Amino acid sequence: MHNSRPMFLWSLFTLQVVCTFFFAGDILLDVLGVPESPGNESDVLETGVTICLVLGTAFTGWELRQLFRREERMRRQIDVASGAFADMLQREFDAWGLTEAEQSVALLGIKGYSISEIARLRETKEGTIKAQNASVYRKAGVTGxxxxxxxxxxxxxDDALIASATSKA
Structure with a gap:
């Protein structure tokens, strides 16, 4: 059903559009004073269209509710992953013995800030940031x-990161 769900939703949407045009046309005919054809055919058709609209509206509401639940579950997973990443960073920084300044420089570098941007944010000289970066790389055992x-x-x-963070939550 997962692959057919979009097709079903588009079909339902199309049906609702057709029903909307039917009722809009019916209202237009009533406003213009066009007489209805004799018999109950119009009432039967309107009843069928109304049932389709009610069912479509109910299903759309149910789908929206499911969508909001999935979105909330994904938001929680992102929060868990984000928290797990922050915890992982701190564990590594502690294991490497980084000073507070080195941790700050390393984090800003991981976030993508340039040396000049880090120097400006930390209100220090670029040479100091370069030296702190070199110290971080040496302690971490990396070249850059x-x-x-x-x-x-x-x-x-690594799936273990998410699994360990989920078990804490």
Missing amino acids: RLQLLSHFVEDLM
């Missing part, structure tokens, strides 16, 4: 920013 980032991306891709 890309290897440092790669170290964390590899850990992020």
